Amino acid sequence: MGKSVAIVGATGAVGRTMAKVIEEKNLNITKIGLFASKRSIGKKINIGSNEIIVEKTEIDKVSKYDYCLLAVDSKLSQKLAPELIKKGTIVIDNSSAFRLDHQVPLVVPEVNPQKAYNHKGIISNPNCSTIQMVLSLYPIHSISPIQRVVVSTYQSASGAGQKAVDELKNCTENVLNGVKCQNEAFIHPIAFSAIPHIDSFDPSGYTKEELKMSNETQKIMNSQIKVSATCVRIPTINCHCESINIQTKNKVTVTDALKAYEKFPSVKVWDNPKENIYPLPPNVDGYDDVFIGRIRQDKTIENGLNIWSVADNLRKGAATNAVQILELLI
Known part of the structure; x- marks a missing residue:
């Protein structure tokens, strides 16, 4: 059964690239939602043959998705991630907010993939360098x-x-x-x-x-x-x-x-x-x-x-x- 995925920060450089990579990988995803700040509401991003309209980031909307890719700054991640986890959405966070938290896996799939399965609702993406x-x-x-x-x-x-x-x-x-x-x-x-x-x-x-x-x-x-x-x-x-x-x-x-x-x-x-x-x-x-x-x-x-x-x-x-x-x- 396919999963649903939300991208928060979808109009930024990393968020747009996330959407592009998802399209390239042709993952078993039934629904993709794109979210950003108020100024980006209504923008359209193509993923495959689908034109998706960017929505305002709201917990009640984003939490309807199985997974959320956060491409926002640390301050916003610290606010959003705990609320999404409470509502059952699994978060993959690109910011530095949780990377050194002992309870949060920090994963590079080619190196420590097993850590990804031991999450408590959130997995951190390491720093680019x-x-x-x-x-x-x-x-x-x-x-x-x-x-x-x-x-x-x-x-x-x-x-x-x-x-x-x-x-x-x-x-x-x-x-x-x-x-x-x-x-x-x-x-x-x-x-x-x-x-x-x-x-x-x-x-x-x-x-x-x-x-x-x-x-x-x-x-x-x-x-x-x-x-x-x-x-x-x-x-x-x-x-x-x-x-x-x-x-x-x-x-x-x-x-x-x-x-x-x-x-x-x-x-x-x-x-x-x-x-x-x-x-x-x-x-x-x-x-x-x-x-x-x-x-x-x-x-x-x-x-x-x-x-x-x-x-x-x-x-x-x-x-x-x-x-x-x-x-x-x-």
């Missing part, structure tokens, strides 16, 4: 336990929402025309820049985004891997990049790593430097896999490995992962 890194790490971790990771991210504007993408485009045009760039979505003007400041700073000097990568990785992989992250926003529209330095308990050769990646789902290797082949954001945009390249030994530390990782942050980094969790449940 975390999902990408975990899929980059886990095949190596399966060969030899990873002890330490140093990661630098290069994150696209779409990770900050559609307003951020629009600001990047407008700011770039303004700078090229000699006009001062106004910034609202970013801490500083983003055009032709790199901003090492995503989310707010913690007293430790790390940003919340950087701490998410550490804390969420440990929870998903059920391992006390030490993670030191530096997260940077760059002026690209879509796809996140990560330079990842890995230290394992025992030596993992490049050949070992290649074999592990080739066997692992949702990971593709593009690694032929002699032919200038390695993952780039424009080549990865629109794909669900995490792409790995520049695999090489780190000769400065014992049992060290360096990799370059690129993924579509709207798809596998958010919408696709959430829909894969839904797929596990239905």
Whole structure:
């Protein structure tokens, strides 16, 4: 018997991508409802041959669905999720609201799918940069336990929402025309820049985004891997990049790593430097896999490995992962 699914935040970048991924996967869903804020009421979104009208988000309406994909901010998730759970709707939440709650599973289906079945009404979708890194790490971790990771991210504007993408485009045009760039979505003007400041700073000097990568990785992989992250926003529209330095308990050769990646789902290797082949954001945009390249030994530390990782942050980094969790449940 088919299930019914609601998407809340359906007109945002992630919500629209969720609808697109559901259509592509052709899941056994009998009814889809699209919900958003008051300003989006009446908008129409096509899913397959169906044109669905966006409705205002109201608990009584959304709770009539078996499952709800939440693509809203943490504050709204904290308000909506408990009410939906009380009424029997299972929630898959894309925000950070419940990720580190010990009673809420944090799931990457290729890594810890069994956790999805142990929910109490809500399952959390990890941070976009975390999902990408975990899929980059886990095949190596399966060969030899990873002890330490140093990661630098290069994150696209779409990770900050559609307003951020629009600001990047407008700011770039303004700078090229000699006009001062106004910034609202970013801490500083983003055009032709790199901003090492995503989310707010913690007293430790790390940003919340950087701490998410550490804390969420440990929870998903059920391992006390030490993670030191530096997260940077760059002026690209879509796809996140990560330079990842890995230290394992025992030596993992490049050949070992290649074999592990080739066997692992949702990971593709593009690694032929002699032919200038390695993952780039424009080549990865629109794909669900995490792409790995520049695999090489780190000769400065014992049992060290360096990799370059690129993924579509709207798809596998958010919408696709959430829909894969839904797929596990239905």
